[in-house]
Amino acid sequence: QFPPKMTDPNLTACSSGPEVRICIFLIRFERKPFEVCGNGWVRSVRPQKENLFLHVNDGSSLQSLQVVASSELNHRLLTFGSAVEISGSLVTSPSRKQEVELQADQIDVVGECNPVDFPFKIKKKHGLEYIRQFPHLRCRTNAFSSLLRIRSEATAAIQQYFKEKGFIQVHTPVLTSNDCEGAGELFQVEPAGQEKNQDEEGHQHFFSVPAYLTVSGQLHLEVMAGAFPGVYTFGPTFRAENSQSRRHLAEFYMVEAEISFTQSLEDLMKVMEDLFRSTTEHLLDQCPEDVALYHKHVITYTEAINILNSSSKKFAFKTDWGCDLQTEHEKYLVKHCGDFPLFVTDYPYALKPFYARDNQDQPLHTAAAVDLLVPGVGEMCGGSLREDRLDLLKTRLAQAGLDEAYGWYLDLRRFGSVPHGGFGMGFERYLQCVLGVDNIKDVIPFPRYSRSCLL
Amino acid sequence: QFPPKMTDPNLTACSSGPEVRICIFLIRFERKPFEVCGNGWVRSVRPQKENLFLHVNDGSSLQSLQVVASSELNHRLLTFGSAVEISGSLVTSPSRKQEVELQADQIDVVGECNPVDFPFKIKKKHGLEYIRQFPHLRCRTNAFSSLLRIRSEATAAIQQYFKEKGFIQVHTPVLTSNDCEGAGELFQVEPAGQEKNQDEEGHQHFFSVPAYLTVSGQLHLEVMAGAFPGVYTFGPTFRAENSQSRRHLAEFYMVEAEISFTQSLEDLMKVMEDLFRSTTEHLLDQCPEDVALYHKHVITYTEAINILNSSSKKFAFKTDWGCDLQTEHEKYLVKHCGDFPLFVTDYPYALKPFYARDNQDQPLHTAAAVDLLVPGVGEMCGGSLREDRLDLLKTRLAQAGLDEAYGWYLDLRRFGSVPHGGFGMGFERYLQCVLGVDNIKDVIPFPRYSRSCLL
Numbered sequence: 054q055f056p057p058k059m060t061d062p063n064l065t066a067c068s069s070g071p072e073v074r075i076c077i078f079l080i081r082f083e084r085k086p087f088e089v090c091g092n093g094w095v096r097s098v099r100p101q102k103e104n105l106f107l108h109v110n111d112g113s114s115l116q117s118l119q120v121v122a123s124s125e126l127n128h129r130l131l132t133f134g135s136a137v138e139i140s141g142s143l144v145t146s147p148s149r150k151q152e153v154e155l156q157a158d159q160i161d162v163v164g165e166c167n168p169v170d171f172p173f174k175i176k177k178k179h180g181l182e183y184i185r186q187f188p189h190l191r192c193r194t195n196a197f198s199s200l201l202r203i204r205s206e207a208t209a210a211i212q213q214y215f216k217e218k219g220f221i222q223v224h225t226p227v228l229t230s231n232d233c234e235g236a237g238e239l240f241q242v243e244p245a246g247q248e249k250n251q252d253e254e255g256h257q258h259f260f261s262v263p264a265y266l267t268v269s270g271q272l273h274l275e276v277m278a279g280a281f282p283g284v285y286t287f288g289p290t291f292r293a294e295n296s297q298s299r300r301h302l303a304e305f306y307m308v309e310a311e312i313s314f315t316q317s318l319e320d321l322m323k324v325m326e327d328l329f330r331s332t333t334e335h336l337l338d339q340c341p342e343d344v345a346l347y348h349k350h351v352i353t354y355t356e357a358i359n360i361l362n363s364s365s366k367k368f369a370f371k372t373d374w375g376c377d378l379q380t381e382h383e384k385y386l387v388k389h390c391g392d393f394p395l396f397v398t399d400y401p402y403a404l405k406p407f408y409a410r411d412n413q414d415q416p417l418h419t420a421a422a423v424d425l426l427v428p429g430v431g432e433m434c435g436g437s438l439r440e441d442r443l444d445l446l447k448t449r450l451a452q453a454g455l456d457e458a459y460g461w462y463l464d465l466r467r468f469g470s471v472p473h474g475g476f477g478m479g480f481e482r483y484l485q486c487v488l489g490v491d492n493i494k495d496v497i498p499f500p501r502y503s504r505s506c507l508l
Numbered sequence: 509q510f511p512p513k514m515t516d517p518n519l520t521a522c523s524s525g526p527e528v529r530i531c532i533f534l535i536r537f538e539r540k541p542f543e544v545c546g547n548g549w550v551r552s553v554r555p556q557k558e559n560l561f562l563h564v565n566d567g568s569s570l571q572s573l574q575v576v577a578s579s580e581l582n583h584r585l586l587t588f589g590s591a592v593e594i595s596g597s598l599v600t601s602p603s604r605k606q607e608v609e610l611q612a613d614q615i616d617v618v619g620e621c622n623p624v625d626f627p628f629k630i631k632k633k634h635g636l637e638y639i640r641q642f643p644h645l646r647c648r649t650n651a652f653s654s655l656l657r658i659r660s661e662a663t664a665a666i667q668q669y670f671k672e673k674g675f676i677q678v679h680t681p682v683l684t685s686n687d688c689e690g691a692g693e694l695f696q697v698e699p700a701g702q703e704k705n706q707d708e709e710g711h712q713h714f715f716s717v718p719a720y721l722t723v724s725g726q727l728h729l730e731v732m733a734g735a736f737p738g739v740y741t742f743g744p745t746f747r748a749e750n751s752q753s754r755r756h757l758a759e760f761y762m763v764e765a766e767i768s769f770t771q772s773l774e775d776l777m778k779v780m781e782d783l784f785r786s787t788t789e790h791l792l793d794q795c796p797e798d799v800a801l802y803h804k805h806v807i808t809y810t811e812a813i814n815i816l817n818s819s820s821k822k823f824a825f826k827t828d829w830g831c832d833l834q835t836e837h838e839k840y841l842v843k844h845c846g847d848f849p850l851f852v853t854d855y856p857y858a859l860k861p862f863y864a865r866d867n868q869d870q871p872l873h874t875a876a877a878v879d880l881l882v883p884g885v886g887e888m889c890g891g892s893l894r895e896d897r898l899d900l901l902k903t904r905l906a907q908a909g910l911d912e913a914y915g916w917y918l919d920l921r922r923f924g925s926v927p928h929g930g931f932g933m934g935f936e937r938y939l940q941c942v943l944g945v946d947n948i949k950d951v952i953p954f955p956r957y958s959r960s961c962l963l
Contacts (some may be wrong), residue, residue: 073736074674076674092926094735095924113735136925163927164923164925165922166668166924167923170922188731189731189916189917190731190920192735194731202676205678208677209671209677212663213665219568224744225953225954226744226759226953226956227682227721227959228746228758231963239700240697240699240700241698241700242697244748245696259695260960260961261960264956264961278647279647279648280646281568282547282568288744289679289681292685304683314547367626411698451888467622467625468589468590468621468622468626469590469620469621469648470618471547471591471618499728500716501719503714505715507685508727508728508731
């Protein structure tokens with residue numbers, strides 16, 4: 054909900070400092086004149102014969118505050134983008150365009166802004182690509198400051214959801230010596246200036262072993278799932294993918310959860326769905342018309358393959374049973390099922406990493422895994438029940454030559470293991486889906502991707 | 509507050525899955541028998557002639573649930589550490605040791621635990637150093653599972669504090685091309701297996717430029733402080749410090765905030781104090797006797813130097829005006845001032861990084877910076893007003909040869925700059941202080957430090 058609700062109504066008292074917010078002036082105004090000091094950035098300047106009209110925005114809400122002053126208070130530094138401090142009276146506005154306005158007694162420009170040099174121009178709607186060129190200034194646009202408020206609110210909603218359900222938030226590490234899932238495309242980390250020392254084996258690493266940036270907190274969460282009924286993590290994850298697509302970042306945020314004493318994919322799907330629903334409800338509190346989110350379908354991977362194979366559409370990638378679903382397939386399936394969120398369950402065993410639970414079915418051999426596909430984005434969540442049977446896990450790790458490296462993981466199954474499962478949700482993909490934003494770089498404060506690490 | 513409050517009282521209904529929590533059984537029991545299924549790990553087994561007594565803990569609270577069963581239900585796999593599912597009746601306990609107990613109809617061991625191999629032994633209190641050897645199992649101890657619940661709760665409290673004050677949470681990046689504060693001891697990042705390509709200049713970096721792990725989100729927060737009245741970040745930060753001390757980690761969590769339209773250190777100190785107080789109140793909700801936190805003192809750096817120089821204590825490091833305060837000095841000052849939290853303000857200008865605001869005082873030249881020192885830990889928060897005067901900032905950056913690299917930072921002062929300030933708080937240090945934990949490795953889920961990146 055924007056603007057955020059303030060808990061303390063006394064905040065409207067005339068004072069300077071961080072607790073003065075325009076959103077409070079707009080919401081809490083009680084129709085009798087009230088002395089205030091306000092701060093913000095000038096969004097428009099309209100000098101008229103007797104009066105000067107300003108719109109001032111401080112980022113606390115999309116709405117700006119209308120400021121009315123005698124034209125004597127006009128000043129050449131009072132430009133679009135400049136920062137001002139204003140004192141005066143909050144009064145009922147005579148215009149129907151706004152309820153409240155600030156009749157200014159004094160206007161101080163505390164930060165100048167040369168409109169020639171400033172990359173954003175008054176009354177001009179700049180495209181997202183143009184805006185993206187100025188990572189240090191784009192928060193000054195309506196589009197990106199809204200995104201930042203929404204992102205902050207969504208973060209709070211996710212945390213609130215898990216807290217209410219009794220999950221423990223775990224800060225899983227960014228630095229790890231695992232290369233989880235054997236996924237390639239890892240970033241490696243060493244102290245700056247020591248690259249030469251680490252090349253040949255036997256040379257000293259900072260951590261004694263090679264260290265990477267995490268690609269998933271799952272295995273660390275599974276450690277904690279051995280002592281708690283539910284745990285989650287919400288933080289940055291990394292891929293050294295050399296991709297310039299609209300869909301990929303080198304650093305992105307993931308919500309991951311593990312649930313103990315769970316034996317069915319239904320339990321997992323319930324949490325995935327609840328998380329999505331409650332976060333989005335919280336976010337769209339004031340948009341009750343948003344109902345598409347309340348529909349969903351469930352199909353198995355095998356049914357998905359059948360749908361794809363009966364389609365007349367030509368796909369770039371193969372759709373034989375056993376092939377991984379590509380973005381084109383996922384988007385087709387979502388469309389085919391009515392453009393609603395779609396769960397796909399029970400993927401081929403061979404496609405899934407060692408920790409996915411074997412369904413031990415015949416002749417098609419599948420694992421108890423599930424993806425949540427959503428309109429416009431494709432895969433948003435992926436999860437599975439985890440293989441909790443020591444012998445099966447041991448065999449699979451041995452086949453992959455991983456049994457030594459993952460001795461500690463086998464230990465988890467040895468000492469009071471419980472049936473459990475979990476999932477991960479890409480936070481940027483979630484925001485893209487809910488907001489209909491096309492390029493992932495526009496839903497993260499400072500995007501990192503190959504050949505770009507600005508600021 | 510532990511255990512977490514559950515919002516839905518229906519959770520007590522007999523069901524399996526993640527929503528069953530022992531803490532709910534203990535809190536919501538209404539003194540009439542109630543059919544439930546419970547899950548957890550066995551903390552004690554006491555077989556008696558007719559009855560079997562178990563204590564079962566599921567991590568939802570420190571308290572375990574007493575389970576009583578007919579001795580026929582005993583089983584050789586029912587050992588300390590094993591995972592069990594139990595169904596039966598929740599009833600009023602005849603013993604005065606607990607209010608509630610579970611009369612079991614059925615007990616299933618879902619995860620065995622060989623007590624010979626399991627590193628933790630029944631009824632034995634293991635030292636933290638012993639426990640630390642088992643990063644994948646230490647969450648099974650009371651000490652560490654409590655820490656994880658507290659850490660999770662403190663995280664929520666910090667986020668709630670900032671949300672209520674109308675701050676926007678910003679996910680500042682982990683990967684950065686800045687080496688903020690020119691601090692050495694950076695980690696550098698490149699895709700794994702490509703170390704050789706990056707050594708000589710001119711070779712291709714993944715991000716085209718060298719990329720590092722962040723040592724602080726401050727500069728990125730200052731970007732956002734140019735569009736919002738208050739912003740904060742809470743996430744991991746990194747130092748490639750080759751230290752094996754009890755006080756240092758290579759990866760640790762920091763809370764950092766920036767506040768716009770602020771001209772006084774008092775505003776900053778208010779937020780630092782409020783954050784500490786409200787987080788700790790939330791955390792210690794049920795410990796009203798904890799009052800020491802409500803005292804505090806404020807002294808200037810110059811006063812601090814005078815106190816140190818009048819002391820009869822011999823310090824290892826110099827205490828001349830202009831020297832940085834060392835941990836030994838900070839601890840002495842806190843003790844000297846009554847063992848309460850202590851603000852030290854107005855440090856020598858030359859000691860502080862380029863962004864600290866010049867007090868322009870004579871003859872002692874100081875900057876508007878402040879540290880919060882706390883008992884047992886020393887420095888917990890550090891902050892400053894930021895230099896918002898373009899000419900002063902330009903001169904200082906030029907003197908340091910940084911004006912080109914920080915052109916974007918100068919831009920922030922050019923386009924509607926506002927007086928602002930901010931601070932950072934070490935989250936682990938906060939937990940150490942509040943909990944009285946000596947070793948920083950014991951307040952983080954998976955500690956990383958030089959020569960150690962386990963799991």
